[in-house]
Amino acid sequence: xxxxxxxxxxxxxxxxxxxxxxxxxxxxxxxxxxxxxxxxxxxxxxxxxxxxxxxxxxxxxxxxxxxxxxxxxxxxxxxxxxxxxxxxxxxxxxxxxxxxxxxxxxxxxxxxxxxxxxxxxxxxxxxxxxxxxxxxxxxxxxxxxxxxxxxxxxxxxxxxxxxxxxxxxxxxxxxxxxxxxxxxxxxx
Numbered sequence: 001x002x003x004x005x006x007x008x009x010x011x012x013x014x015x016x017x018x019x020x021x022x023x024x025x026x027x028x029x030x031x032x033x034x035x036x037x038x039x040x041x042x043x044x045x046x047x048x049x050x051x052x053x054x055x056x057x058x059x060x061x062x063x064x065x066x067x068x069x070x071x072x073x074x075x076x077x078x079x080x081x082x083x084x085x086x087x088x089x090x091x092x093x094x095x096x097x098x099x100x101x102x103x104x105x106x107x108x109x110x111x112x113x114x115x116x117x118x119x120x121x122x123x124x125x126x127x128x129x130x131x132x133x134x135x136x137x138x139x140x141x142x143x144x145x146x147x148x149x150x151x152x153x154x155x156x157x158x159x160x161x162x163x164x165x166x167x168x169x170x171x172x173x174x175x176x177x178x179x180x181x182x183x184x185x186x187x188x
Contacts (some may be wrong), residue, residue, distance in 0.1 A: 001060050003143045004078060004092050009053050011095045016049040023048060059084050090123050093142070097121075100141040112137065127160040 016022070019035045025044040026033040040046050047055075063079035064071050078089045104113050116137070118129045126148070128134040132155060138148050152158040157166040164177035180187045 001075060001077070003145050004088070005057060005060050007095055007143075008056055008088070008092055011091070012049055012052050012056070024052065056088070059088070086123050093121060093124065096142050122161060125161055 023036050024033060024047040025036045025041060026047060027044045029043045059079065059082065063074040063082060065074065078085050078092070101113055101116070115131050119131065119134070120127050135148065135150065142148070159165070159177040159179070162177055164175040166173045
């Protein structure tokens with residue numbers, strides 16, 4: 001959790017330092033957010049960088065679950081099931097990728113930048129096309145605390161989200177994938 005918190009803290013500070021406006025206004029009513037220097041708007045919550053970092057810290061380090069009559073504080077990973085969890089995960093992974101890509105651009109390692117340009121990620125599911133060595137590169141992109149699990153030992157078939165993707169005679173064939181089919185137990 002500390003690695004995630006420190007990474008996002010760096011991101012927030014960088015975001016605020018790149019803006020001329022010291023405040024971020026957010027409205028859940030209007031589903032809008034923007035940087036602002038003037039007075040607050042009604043229906044908008046105001047976030048300074050310190051407020052945003054405090055909110056992130058609270059969410060990450062104060063998540064409790066109850067199981068079998070006992071309460072446990074989550075100490076590893078982004079809290080699962082929380083409203084902010086997908087956003088925190090997506091933002092943190094995007095920050096890791098940004099740092100890796102911008103470092104390689106500065107060092108003029110454009111071959112790796114181009115090689116990774118055909119990949120995509122949905123929250124924490126990564127689809128890598130045409131780059132067999134991604135597992136090695138991923139160790140440079142993401143911190144060691146984040147382990148990547150390869151979903152398929154094959155380079156000609158795999159699943160991504162709800163898609164089953166195969167390559168047959170140099171053509172992508174896409175079908176429906178349900179991960180429940182891979183479980184060795186019944187799902188009710």
